[in-house]
Amino acid sequence: MRAGSIRLWIDERLSITTAAEMARKKEVPLHRHTIWYYLGGMTLFLFSVQVVTGILLLLYYRPSAENAFESVQFIMTEVKFGWLIRSVHSWSANLLIATLFMHMFSVFFLRAYRKPRELTWFTGMLLLFIALGFGFSGYLLPWNKLSFFATKVGTDIAGVIPVVGDSLLRFLRGGNDVTGATLTRFFGFHVAVLPAITTVLIAIHLLLVQLHGMSVPPQYEGKNLRRMKFFPNFFLRDLIGWILAIGVLAALAALFPWELGEKADPFAPAPAGIRPEWYFLFMFQTLKYIPARIFVFEGEVIGILVFMIGGLLWLLVPFLDRSDDQQKRRPIFTLVGVLIVLYIVTMTIIGYLA
Amino acid sequence: MNQETPIYMNCAEAPGALKKPRRHGQARALKCAVLLSLVLMIAFFSFGRASAQKKDSCVECHSQMEAELLKPVELMKNDTHNSRGLSCVDCHRGDASQDDPMAAMDPKKGFIGKPDPENIPAFCGSCHSNADQMKKFAPALRVDQEREYGTSVHGKRLQAGDRKVATCISCHGNHGIRAVNDSLSPVYSLNVAETCSRCHASADYMKGYAIASDQYDKYKSSVHAKALYERQDLSAPTCNDCHGNHGAAPPGVASVANVCGQCHARQSTLFASSPHKTAFDAMQIGECLECHSNHDILPPSDEMLGTAEKSVCTSCHTEKEDNGFVTAGEMRARIGELITAINATNDILNQAERSGMEVSRPKFELNEARDALTHARVLIHSFSLDEVDRVIKPGLEIARKGHRAGEDSLSEWSYRRKGLAASLFFILFLAALVYLKLRQIESSQRKGGE
Structure with a gap:
């Protein structure tokens, strides 16, 4: 009786029954590509892991050039299960980027960005860019030698961007060089600015998904597809995936704890083989192959501009793929997508082997 | 001066020299013209000289010559004196403004051709011993080289009439003298030993001097040569650092410790306050070199210490009851104990690191134990077991602490694996439960649908 009255009290204020009714009605179409629908939920789950482990790390992490490395060392050696939290945070971040890329390409190849889901694609792409920003800013936070020099190289590349490059470099570094000011700034981006933007974007993204429902690939459009209830059928399948993901994260953290390396020394020479995190490697490797000068232009500038234009075109894909026949296959887009995937995979492998 | 241009002793001999005029008017006009021409020529050449380099007939003539007479001019191009504006006459005197070789190399003008070996120190010393003169070119350079040379074995033998010994030019060269810090100079740190060896490694040349000629070969195998040539450590000693340069002489027995102590100050001080000092002095033994040799x-290795086969202690302390014999053995044992502890800790920490454990702090702290080992190896020169123990004990404590950290890391690693196994079991169990629940729901949904 008491529980019933509490539920009524909440329902009067939050309309839970209406939300539950909506959830009960939500269905997932079943076809041979249904498996790709799980990637969005998996990404969201890994993001939640990031939030929880990130908050736990914040209890001990100290964002200054003098203390950052030592505080992470303390987390790894002295704090009970600190090693687990940090390793899960690092591994989960990498898995999150991986599932994000897979989610993005699955949406691309299934052409789930079609009308009226342009804004869903748009917010998803922004979330991917922000995730890369999370990775870039978080990489520096342990203040070790490798991350220090990788940030130096990464911000150097940002500094090459025409017109805004110089200002952008100073903005990112908080000065001319990578210093303690850069660390503090990156910490601010990592734990305040980016999470705030991410929260808003995730809310919009999820709202749009609810609004438009699951997209059906063009070839199944109009067909009488079998459907699965979201609650509990799809959700429980999602849950199994999340539980297994916890197992994978625990195994990775226990068997391959995330290394700490040596403390950054701004006066030491750059170590050999500096390279960014794997998800930036295809761009980094491409820039290495571009000649110093292309006609009268700097090769690096051309390379960065090409990536920027490529990113912009990718972002605008729903507006570029505006076929009158929404159900028609678009082999040119599929071909471009396949080539991009092959390019990213090949350059990443070359970058690792180089 | 052009090679084709002959030298005329006076103007009358020259082709086109002035002839006696036939007529007075003509003569007068001609005189005026000649006078005017001369004035113009003098003005022209004066201006030319003022703006051009000082005339140097030595270089002009020797540049046209061959072989040995050309060599000085060629060598001078890299000469440190020449680069400071000095030329032949600044050492050889004479008059470089004269085109006539006889006038230029007139002994009345102080010309010195090739100085005799016994005069070379004074020849160079005319500037290098003159503080006023040296201040103009290199104010920081010492001006006592000539005096120092007089105290060297070379200098003394030269004064006694031995013309084979080294003088200034033997080491520095003559016309192509480079600054000491020039890497191509024969007296640059990396080249000194080879320069000395030109005489001292030649058995033929050294015949009659009753000293060995194998110093250079021995030096090349030494720890000092390795530091100098392999690590390019210019602070590593070469011949002149122990023997002196201008005052080169073998250090006496009483000076050896001081010579080595220039760099190995701590060892030298410890030895001087040890009981060995008195004993070595009494036996007239050259302190450091008795154990470490000279060239x-x-x-140094730990095997030199103790009572085993390669020990240098047992060359004097032969009796097992001898206090020195016992102390040498004890010190060796202490050093060995610390080495074993450091190696064991290093191994276990590396093993933990390979397993993915974070052990950078104990690894860093282990450096303190390594420092203690280095310190102990220095302290053996006090020949006091208490002194050695004073640093060995803290070193051992640090190494053992590191070892415990390594053991803890490995047991933590083992614990994590067990924990992972238990967690995975629980996680898979949970996933299976959810799966069963899902099957149950879907089964009831199918039944409901039917």
Whole structure:
């Protein structure tokens, strides 16, 4: 009786029954590509892991050039299960980027960005860019030698961007060089600015998904597809995936704890083989192959501009793929997508082997 | 001066020299013209000289010559004196403004051709011993080289009439003298030993001097030569650092410790306050070199200490009851104990690191134990077991602490694996439960649908 009255009290204020009714009605179409629908939920789950482990790390992490490395060392050696939290945070971040890329390409190849889901694609792409920003800013936070020099190289590349490059470099570094000011700034981006933007974007993204429902690939459009209830059928399948993901994260953290390396020394020479995190490697490797000068232009500038234009075109894909026949296959887009995937995979492998 | 241009002793001999005029008017006009021409020529050449380099007939003539007479001019191009504006006459005197070789090299003008070996120190010393003169070019350079040379074995033998010994030019060269810090100079740190060896490694040349000629070969195998040539450590000693340069002489027995102590100050001080000092002095033994040798000083090893086969202690302390014999054995044992502890800790920490454990702090702290070992190896020169123990004990404590950290890391690693196994079991169990629940729901949904 008491529980019933509490539920009524909440329902009067939050309309839970209406939300539950909506959830009960939500269905997932079943076809041979249904498996790709799980990637969005998996990404969201890994993001939640990031939030929880990130908050736990914040209890001990100290964002200054003098203390950052030592505080992470303390987390790894002295704090009970600190090693687990940090390793899960690092591994989960990498898995999150991986599932994000897979989610993005699955949406691309299934052409789930079609009308009226342009804004869903748009917010998803922004979330991917922000995730890369999370990775870039978080990489520096342990203040070790490798991350220090990788940030130096990464911000150097940002500094090459025409017109805004110089200002952008100073903005990112908080000065001319990578210093303690850069660390503090990156910490601010990592734990305040980016999470705030991410929260808003995730809310919009999820709202749009609810609004438009699951997209059906063009070839199944109009067909009488079998459907699965979201609650509990799809959700429980999602849950199994999340539980297994916890197992994978625990195994990775226990068997391959995330290394700490040596403390950054701004006066030491750059170590050999500096390279960014794997998800930036295809761009980094491409820039290495571009000649110093292309006609009268700097090769690096051309390379960065090409990536920027490529990113912009990718972002605008729903507006570029505006076929009158929404159900028609678009082999040119599929071909471009396949080539991009092959390019990213090949350059990443070359970058690792180089 | 052009090679084709002959030298005329006076103007009358020259082709086109002035002839006696036939007529007075003509003569007068001609005189005026000649006078005017001369004035113009003098003005022209004066201006030319003022703006051009000072005339140097030595270089002009020797540049046209061949072989040995050309060599000085060629060598001068890299000469440090020449680069400071000095030329032949600044050492050889004479008059470089004269085109006539006889006038230029007139002994009345102080010309000195090739100085005799016994005069070379004074020849160079005319500037290098003159503080006022040296201040103009190199104010920081010492001006006592000539005096120092007089105290050297070379200098003394030269004064006694031995013309084979080294003088200034033997080491520095003559016309192509480079600054000491020029890497191509024969007296640059990396080249000194080879320069000395030109005489001292030649058995033929050294015949009659009653000293060995194998110093250079021995030196090349020494720890000092390795540091100098392999690590390019210019602070590593070469011949002149122990023997002196201008005052080169073998250090006496009483000076050896002081010579080595220039760099190995701590060892030298410890030895001087040890009981060995008195004993070595009484026996007239050259302190450091008795154990470490002189030219072929090998990298010191722990085997030199103790009572085993390669020990240097047992060359004097032969009796097992001898206090020195016992102390040497004890010190060796202490050093060995610390080495074993450091190696064991290093191994276990590396093993933990390979397993993915974070052990950078104990690894860093282990450096303190390594420092203690280095310190102990220095302290053996006090020949006091208490002194050695004073640093060995803290070193051992640090190494053991590191070892415990390594053991803890490995047991933590083992614990994590067990924990992972238990967690995975629980996680898979949970996933299976959810799966069963899902099957149950879907089964009831199918039944409901039917």
